[in-house]
Amino acid sequence: LINCISFPCPFFAVYQVFESVAKKYDVMNDSMTLGIHRVWKDILMHKMNPCPGTLLLDVAGGTGDIAFRFINYVRSVRQRQLQRKLKQHQNLSWQEIFESYQKDKFNSLGDSQVVVCDINREMLKVGKQKAQHLGYSEGLSWVLGNAEELPFDDDKFDVYTIAFGIRNVTRIDLALQEAYRVLKPGGRFLCLEFSHVSNPLLSRLYDLYSFQVIPVLGEVIAGDWRSYQYLVESIRQFPPQEELKAMIEDAGFFKVNYDNLNFGIVAIHSGFKL
Numbered sequence: 001l002i003n004c005i006s007f008p009c010p011f012f013a014v015y016q017v018f019e020s021v022a023k024k025y026d027v028m029n030d031s032m033t034l035g036i037h038r039v040w041k042d043i044l045m046h047k048m049n050p051c052p053g054t055l056l057l058d059v060a061g062g063t064g065d066i067a068f069r070f071i072n073y074v075r076s077v078r079q080r081q082l083q084r085k086l087k088q089h090q091n092l093s094w095q096e097i098f099e100s101y102q103k104d105k106f107n108s109l110g111d112s113q114v115v116v117c118d119i120n121r122e123m124l125k126v127g128k129q130k131a132q133h134l135g136y137s138e139g140l141s142w143v144l145g146n147a148e149e150l151p152f153d154d155d156k157f158d159v160y161t162i163a164f165g166i167r168n169v170t171r172i173d174l175a176l177q178e179a180y181r182v183l184k185p186g187g188r189f190l191c192l193e194f195s196h197v198s199n200p201l202l203s204r205l206y207d208l209y210s211f212q213v214i215p216v217l218g219e220v221i222a223g224d225w226r227s228y229q230y231l232v233e234s235i236r237q238f239p240p241q242e243e244l245k246a247m248i249e250d251a252g253f254f255k256v257n258y259d260n261l262n263f264g265i266v267a268i269h270s271g272f273k274l
């Protein structure tokens with residue numbers, strides 16, 4: 001409702017919201033979710049369980065949270081692989097161990113890559129600054145693009161993620177078709193999104209928190225009541241778990257299922273392109 005009243009066109013509404021919140025987005029994310037969004041994103045990464053060599057497309061990737069987690073995850077898998085390898089050769093000299101580290105480009109991503117794609121320049125700008133500050137550069141690229149019309153070839157990526165992004169997309173069906181198009185056969189679709197709490201008592205408490213607390217936090221922290229009220233409304237209007245599952249199946253994905261986290265406050269939907 002607020003979306004229609006305040007902004008005549010949903011597309012520009014969404015653009016304006018993220019343009020205005022970009023600089024405060026991470027702080028707001030932490031305060032709105034009491035930091036729990038970090039755990040949800042970690043769970044998404046464990047579900048993905050990427051191996052070295054994975055090519056990931058993170059759509060609506062914003063300030064890079066999923067991309068940075070992916071890089072850390074792949075690095076840790078490579079470290080473990082290398083440690084196992086070194087254990088097998090315990091009688092190597094230090095020189096040989098050093099050479100082995102060099103050869104395996106210790107701490108590197110190997111062939112893995114992650115592309116962050118987002119429609120909003122400001123969000124990407126904040127993400128790039130964060131990446132520079134945290135020292136992420138290898139295997140990471142940033143692309144301005146619309147989830148409904150992705151600027152990538154067919155059958156390109158191993159994994160497609162969209163975290164807290166799909167509810168902001170105007171045509172979810174188009175975004176899902178695009179996800180299917182750019183994934184390789186065998187590729188995996190993963191969507192982390194706010195969803196619907198089934199327990200009536202918890203749902204009531206969650207409503208109170210969303211409508212009464214989040215816009216106030218938005219005003220206090222970011223000086224922006226309206227954008228955060230939009231975020232709450234967009235969560236409420238988003239299709240429930242089973243409906244989204246059916247939409248993902250309609251786009252062509254197989255073995256679609258979902259896991260509710262925190263009683264359905266968020267859900268992770270997953271599917272495969274065969």
Ligand code: SAM
Nearest residue numbers: 018060061062118119120123146147163165168
């Ligand atoms: N994925 C990040 C995260 O989890 O922190 C950012 C999520 S943020 C709530 C939603 C992002 O979706 C914004 O960066 C916004 O610009 C982006 N977005 C909205 N509509 C989009 C579209 N049609 N195509 C690509 N990105 C879009």
